[in-house]
Amino acid sequence: MPKNAQAAGMEIPKVWANFLGELDRSPLQPVELHCIGAFVIAFAYGLPRPTSDVDYLAVRPADQSAAILELAGQGSAIHKKYGLYLQQVGVATLPEDYESRLRELFPGRFKNLRLMALDPYDLALSKIERNTPIDRDDVKYLSKAVPLDPKVLRERYENELRPNLGNPHREDLTLRLWLEAFFTDEGPVKR
Numbered sequence: 001m002p003k004n005a006q007a008a009g010m011e012i013p014k015v016w017a018n019f020l021g022e023l024d025r026s027p028l029q030p031v032e033l034h035c036i037g038a039f040v041i042a043f044a045y046g047l048p049r050p051t052s053d054v055d056y057l058a059v060r061p062a063d064q065s066a067a068i069l070e071l072a073g074q075g076s077a078i079h080k081k082y083g084l085y086l087q088q089v090g091v092a093t094l095p096e097d098y099e100s101r102l103r104e105l106f107p108g109r110f111k112n113l114r115l116m117a118l119d120p121y122d123l124a125l126s127k128i129e130r131n132t133p134i135d136r137d138d139v140k141y142l143s144k145a146v147p148l149d150p151k152v153l154r155e156r157y158e159n160e161l162r163p164n165l166g167n168p169h170r171e172d173l174t175l176r177l178w179l180e181a182f183f184t185d186e187g188p189v190k191r
Contacts, residue, residue, distance in 0.1 A: 036055050092129075128178075154179065
């Protein structure tokens with residue numbers, strides 16, 4: 001895993017430590033959240049943009065999904081107390097083997113809560129279909145901060161993501177534009 005913010009000595013801000021600590025101490029069975037979005041980019045890769053939620057794709061075990069949202073989702077007592085919440089992402093196409101590359105944020109810090117971060121390439125590719133200005137800013141940030149290797153990004157796109165996309169030709173163009181904009185020495189994607 002590339003250098004992460006925690007390994008570089010970044011402490012989890014007090015409000016986040018309190019929020020996650022209270023969730024960990026709640027009547028929660030041990031769970032693993034597959035995290036995505038600005039929370040991961042901030043705490044794994046040092047993005048300075050603030051966020052008030054933890055977006056996640058999956059809960060393991062899956063039967064804990066409703067319980068985790070009841071404890072810390074929007075409108076929960078913990079959300080009202082800290083202004084922070086958990087949010088399950090409804091739709092996101094990810095590279096096929098993303099789970100094999102997950103890395104734990106804050107290992108050993110919590111007893112019942114494991115926050116698993118997407119690898120930076122999977123995180124970037126998770127933004128390709130939506131491709132909003134903030135998504136592009138996040139990919140640009142990752143391209144420089146990690147830094148991302150454009151060849152790895154392209155290979156993972158081609159081999160693990162493209163076969164599962166609803167409109168691969170549109171996403172081919174998006175990837176081509178990202179490579180040209182964020183990797184100055186990278187030529188256009190051949191298709």
